[in-house]
Amino acid sequence: MRHRFRTSHPSKRSRSIFSFPSVIGYLATVLFFYIADGILAYGLPVVTQELGVSLMTVGIILGMSSLTGLLSDLIFPDLFPTKSFRFYVRMGTIFGLVTAFSLFGIPHSLTILAIASLLWGVYFESSNFAHYNFISRVVEEKHRAATWGWLEVVKAIAYTAAPLLAIFLLKFHTRVPFVVVFGFFLLSFTVFELSKKWMQNTTKEKATEHKHTLKQELYVWRVLMRKVWHIYGFYLAIVLLDVSFWSVGILLSTELSKDASFGNLLLPAYIVPSLFVPMLIAKTAKRRWSKTKTAFISAGIGSGVLCLGFLFAGGWQLLLTTFIGSIFVSLALPEMNATFEELVEKLGLFGGDLIGLQRSANNLSWIIGPVCATAIATFIGTQNAMAVFASLLLAASIGATLVVPRFIRISQRSVL
Structure with missing residues (x-):
């Protein structure tokens, strides 16, 4: 019967990351964000090919997204050295909404699709910066590996569902998927705004040691x-x-x-x-x-x-x-x-x-x-x-x- 009198130390117990509302809220934000991204990623080459261009032109349009992505990787740390994940989530949402609108609110042309691809690279890299910032500032060190793991699972779920949803939506009209993308970006941001009150820093700001x-x-x-x-x-x-x-x-x-x-x-x-x-x-x-x-x-x-x-x-x-x-x-x-x-x-x-x-x-x-x-x-x-x-x-x-x-x-x- 000794177990009835054992002293417990809740603070030392290993808690699941799902006991933290901040992580749940962020994973939900990420889920809707990547569903939007997956639908866009599936729809963009399809609508580009429908313009009657060559396959290589489709590849060039898609590749342009990583030009701005690479540029973002290089300049974001210098432009926004002290910005938090909240800033990157908001910036990613803004660029995502503009990208989606350019694909359903403006007549399709190679120029518009190229601009959309360039914007795509910015919002995608913004999300990556948000992930690193959120996990390093909000998640305790012992839970970071698990959080990264579940982040990958959520992304995989989103990217599994997104193509199926995109295929269904493309049957109605080539613009319909991007209207839905716009909606998912809004939903993602709404979830984030509702749950951000739980996302408090658990680590102190550190000065940059290596510039x-x-x-x-x-x-x-x-x-x-x-x-x-x-x-x-x-x-x-x-x-x-x-x-x-x-x-x-x-x-x-x-x-x-x-x-x-x-x-x-x-x-x-x-x-x-x-x-x-x-x-x-x-x-x-x-x-x-x-x-x-x-x-x-x-x-x-x-x-x-x-x-x-x-x-x-x-x-x-x-x-x-x-x-x-x-x-x-x-x-x-x-x-x-x-x-x-x-x-x-x-x-x-x-x-x-x-x-x-x-x-x-x-x-x-x-x-x-x-x-x-x-x-x-x-x-x-x-x-x-x-x-x-x-x-x-x-x-x-x-x-x-x-x-x-x-x-x-x-x-x-x-x-x-």
């Missing part, structure tokens, strides 16, 4: 690249595959839907595994290999399955191979993020520079990816173009397995 010019930043990136070029290239290949799905993959989906209604499920078949696979593995799997080796092997298997599917399968077989291949590919990204996180810790003050270098892979992929994917699709077709990007990841996986050491030797001293 340098753009020239110095590029120098640090060059030094870091010598150490991590192999995993950077592998990570770039993963993101390029993702870009191909969100550019040429959408066009392939519309082509498949003309022969069978389930052709519209190509993108959901790719996204759904990211909802459950990382969490399932984290809870049940015993680690036999290092994080990097796990990423390389799983990505190699997944990209191999995808490559075979895009080359030889069709109809429901293509959906099945896409789903199976994506299960393995979805294992690789969390492992790579964990690898980069460990390296960030080793780098100390220069950890932020490695984060910037990793983020540059995302922006670089979205600048060159849509253009390359649509250019390739122009010559060999959309499905074969997808096979090319799957093959690229397969080659990167094999190469990384051969050249990446078990332990990457990197430290703050190695950068100085």
